[in-house]
Amino acid sequence: MSFQGLRGILFDKDGTLFDFQATWGNWARELLHRIAGAETGRARSMAEALRFDLQTGRFHADSPVIAGTGDEVVDLLAPYARMSRAALSELVAGEAARAPLAPAVPLRPLLTRLRAAGLRLGVATNDYEAVARRHLAAEADLFDVIAGFDSGHGGKPAPGMLLAFAEQCGLRPDEILMVGDSRHDLQAGRAAGMRTLAVLTGVATEADLDDLADAVRPDIGHLPALLSLD
Numbered sequence: 001m002s003f004q005g006l007r008g009i010l011f012d013k014d015g016t017l018f019d020f021q022a023t024w025g026n027w028a029r030e031l032l033h034r035i036a037g038a039e040t041g042r043a044r045s046m047a048e049a050l051r052f053d054l055q056t057g058r059f060h061a062d063s064p065v066i067a068g069t070g071d072e073v074v075d076l077l078a079p080y081a082r083m084s085r086a087a088l089s090e091l092v093a094g095e096a097a098r099a100p101l102a103p104a105v106p107l108r109p110l111l112t113r114l115r116a117a118g119l120r121l122g123v124a125t126n127d128y129e130a131v132a133r134r135h136l137a138a139e140a141d142l143f144d145v146i147a148g149f150d151s152g153h154g155g156k157p158a159p160g161m162l163l164a165f166a167e168q169c170g171l172r173p174d175e176i177l178m179v180g181d182s183r184h185d186l187q188a189g190r191a192a193g194m195r196t197l198a199v200l201t202g203v204a205t206e207a208d209l210d211d212l213a214d215a216v217r218p219d220i221g222h223l224p225a226l227l228s229l230d
Helices: 020-036 040-050 072-080 085-097 109-118 130-135 137-142 158-170 183-192 222-226
Strands: 010-011 118-123 143-146 176-180 195-199 215-217
Touching: 010 158, 020 072, 020 085, 040 118, 072 085, 072 183, 109 118, 109 137, 109 158, 109 222, 118 158, 130 137, 143 158, 158 176, 158 183, 176 183, 183 195, 183 215, 195 222, 215 222
Parallel strands: 010 118, 010 176, 118 143, 176 195, 195 215
Antiparallel strands: none
């Protein structure tokens, strides 16, 4: 697959711009303890619903959180939360906004280099848009679009966010590279008619992703070489 002629790159956020386990393991542990209090049995039940190991602080490979939307996480926790859905949604989003971020690579130097090459950049995440904007506040000036599942275009694997990025940037889908760490990301890219790059800073392995990817790389730091910018 040739990566010539690209004019835009659209990134997933969690597992792509940020290392998934390092960022979201601590978030999940803190969130579950906030909800369950001293009730360790309830915390364990919620951890199982999220497919999260409370002892190791890591998500299992089949966790629905990996590619799920914020609303889907709320749905999983709601049976155990003993609070209104609105209050639970506010708690989930609030804890997510305060998650301890672990960038997959130093973001600003990479994104600045991509912008200098004339590429339009965007983020399409199944997280809340407000949370994404808070997480990316230091790099927000480098992105043309930051969209979440609640931005009005739907969540992945549907292609709505991706096509909205193309339209807002005046690009054809085949001029855009979708970069992600999950099958949802790559399925969305395929559905939108974009080229796809899988990275391995999420939970999925190369074997999980390579049938949907035009290329697989360890992390987004390999983009300049892939695009012959070196």
